[in-house]
Amino acid sequence: MRLSKYFFKTIKEMPSDADLKSHKLLIRGGYIKQVSAGIFSYLPLALRALHKIERIIREEMDKIDGYEVNLPVVMPASLWNETGRYQDVGEEMLRFTDRTGRKMLLGMTHEEAVTDMARYVINSYKQLPVMLYQLQTKFRDEPRVRGGLIRVREFIMKDAYSFHTDYEDLDRYYKRAYDAYHKIFSRCGLNVISVSSDVGMMGGTGADEFMAVAESGEDTLILCEKCGYKANREVAKAKRNYKKEEMLKSEEVHTPGLKSIEEVSKFLKISPESTMKAVVYNIGKEAVMCVIRGDLEINETKLRNYLKIKVLQFSEEEELNKYGIVPGFASPINLKKMRLIVDESAADSSNLLSGANKKDYHVKNINFGRDFTSKEVVDISSVKEGEKCIKCGEKLKITRGIEVGNIFKLGTKYSSTMKARYLDETGKESDIIMGCYGIGVGRLLASILEVSSEDNKISWPISVAPFEIELIALATEKDENVKNTAESIYEMFITNDFSILYDDRKASPGFKFNDADLIGSPLRITIGTKSLNEGGAEVMVNNEKPIIIKTSELMNFIKQKRDELFSQLK
RNA sequence: CGGGGCAUAGCGCAGUCCGGUUUAGCGCGUUUGGUUCGGGACCAAAAGGUCGGAGGUUCAAAUCCUCUUGCCCCGACCA
Structure with missing residues (x-):
């Protein structure tokens, strides 16, 4: 393919609404x-x-x-009704009707x-x-x-x-x-x-x-x-050691205005691992309280899967009031009429600090089984950085x-x-x-x-590259020899079934090189007066240091390099 | 759906707060001619805009007000 005729466009400036590297490059490279x-x-x-x-x-x-x-691509709603998914799938499915009024959808x-x-x-x-x-x-x-x-x-x-x-x-x-x-x-x-x-x-x-x-x-x-x-x-999942000790007598403590685990544990000089937190979710018709050790986060995906529901929302203050729960001091103790889900971390740890369900008070030494209980003890926690591997105990990344x-x-x-x-x-x-x-x-x-490109430069793997080879001829207007050599090299690779892009445009070298960086071919052949004086064509493989190859040896050299590049992808 | 931002020439932007010297400008790109030619060259000339859309205020609107559409980012969500 000749670049002078090719349908493409490169852009020098960064596109304003692209953030990711791949997005910028795909736009800039046309x-x-x-x-x-x-x-x-x-x-x-x-x-x-x-x-x-x-x-x-x-x-x-x-x-x-x-x-x-x-x-x-387009299917009738009736097909999706067979599995119930016409109902189950939310708005991410585009639905419409055809001219007869039949319900259709985009697959x-x-x-x-x-x-x-x-x-x-x-x-x-x-x-x-x-x-x-x-x-x-x-x-x-x-x-x-x-x-x-x-x-x-x-x-x-x-x-x-x-x-x-x-x-x-x-x-x-x-x-x-x-x-x-x-x-x-x-x-x-x-x-x-x-x-x-x-x-x-x-x-x-x-x-x-x-x-x-x-x-x-x-x-x-x-x-x-x-x-x-x-x-x-x-x-x-992570492997955790839970605090196991003899149950102590529970005791209220005054914690004025301290709602977060961080504030409370700092104030009482205890570690967040010795606390627990209670979060109330609205799951449609009812609300559920979830209890987890204070330093851990609830993994909403795990929770949704356990509950077999799709939508999970924090309960509004109004709803909390209805159940007699004091925001910031929520607790499973004396919980009435509300479903309680307890994470393993909270069930298996002893003497935790909990909210008192009373404004400005927490309770010390709360224990699962004695002070609160539930049949639903499950894993709903997220793994944190630095926790230990569930299988071998090594630190997780x-x-x-x-x-x-x-x-x-x-x-x-x-x-x-x-x-x-x-x-x-x-x-x-x-x-x-x-x-x-x-x-x-x-x-x-x-x-x-x-994963593998640079900010201004694409380097396609040879298996994916739009063109395996890009051939660049420099200053062809000035040097007939360059033009003729480039043309014959181009023909040679075409007849040997290579996918090759030939930059035969009338443009300055820098312009061509920069476009080549965006086109990203792993094999780049440059012909210029300089390369001819040095003995042939300049070949650059995967952005490595360019080398001069005699024109007569070019075909074999490129074939070999191409094979090498492919074999690296096995 | 919540929060934030943007919309002016093909692309990137300035001008908007504080309405009138702006005949709406700059850079890149494009076209023509010439000179260049190994990392986005230079000179000269030219084309290109109903300032996202609708309505309003005003002698006067890119600029102020109301509504609206589209796009980007963060969150929620995601076979």
Whole structure:
């Protein structure tokens, strides 16, 4: 491709509404154009990179016996009513009516559609297991888009769904998919770590997320460097030693105006670990009190999952009054008529300081079982930096990550409601067991930049680069020899099936180099009077120090370098 | 949905508080001609705006008032 004819545009200035590195680079390099909040057009440069990623994904999906299909973007509400999700999913699903008044929706995920396809085809155990996948646009009316391609409303996703006769088979296949995922990301030049995750609204029995480690990530990851324990903060656990001692007599203390754990523990000269706090949430019709050791935070994802609800809000003062709770001094002691959930940390520690449920008073030496009790003792705490690994006791590290893929064991959530069944050897009918596997393609593209590019320079992995080679000819107007050499090199690589971009524009060297930095090809060949005088073409591989290669040896050299670059991505 | 910010030429911005010397300006980019040519070159000329939209106040509005739309950031939320 000749750059003089190519459809693209680079921008020198920083785009004002881009914050993340990947967003700035994608705009400045002329990869994407925003059309609306979270909705982008892709220019040729971006589309080439996306196609390369998609190709890698297809190859790996095919290797684990997947069949590519295409499921509709627009679906009737009736299909989603079969699983109840037309009701269950909130406003992130865009709904509308067609001309006949029929309720329709834009697909945000495709369990219903694929299950509908599966039940149409599958009758027998002989047809199982099978996996179907697609690469397709999804729309989610995200309440908050951010970061360019990192969190958008319209996006390309690879989603795959597997179908099995039993859970053992699902587990086996899940492992294959897991390995395939790691393969895909490493072929794309992106280091990911997989972490156990929350199953969320998908339901099911297990889930892993694939995370690109980056400061700009939206998820918090808990890692143990010693034993390899990895989990999303949403599900992570820590090993804790709880204060166990003989129960002491409880006793009220005057704590005027001291509401926070910090203030109270400072005032009474005790550690926050010796206190507990009570938080009241409104969960729709009722309110629940949650009690946790004072130094810990309630993990709202864990709590929501335990309660099997989606929306969790702090109770308003008015509601607290209704239950006789004094804000700032809330306590589970003498709690009436309110559901009480106790975190393990509060249940297993002795002699904690609690609010007295009385203005300006706390109570010392409160003990679970004696002073308050509940049948609901569960883990609803978040892991803090520096806590110990649940498996090996080593100090845990906290880092941020961008979720680029996830895999779920779905079970029969969709097959049972949609009657997707098969007959086994004995003629017995059973629900098909399902798994599902997603990758956000655009987010993957952006994550690669987020992790490995510099502020003014993109360095694509060769597997993803829009063009493997960029050829730059300098000052061609002045030096015929440069022009002729560059032209013949260009032809040579074209005939050898390289993807090469040739900067044949009439522009100054700096201008061309800076554009090349945004186009980000891993192999850069520069031809100029200077390079010719030194014996040939200047070659730069992955921003390393440039070297001069004789024109006659250029093809072999580049071939070898290309192979090396690819082999690094295995 | 809560909090904060922004909207003026293709892009980045100044001007807005305090209405009138502004015929709405600057930088980048674009077009034409010339000179340059190894890290965003230089000179000259030119094109490009109903100041996000609607209504109002006023002799006079980019500037003041009301409403409205879009976008960004933080939080809530997120298969």
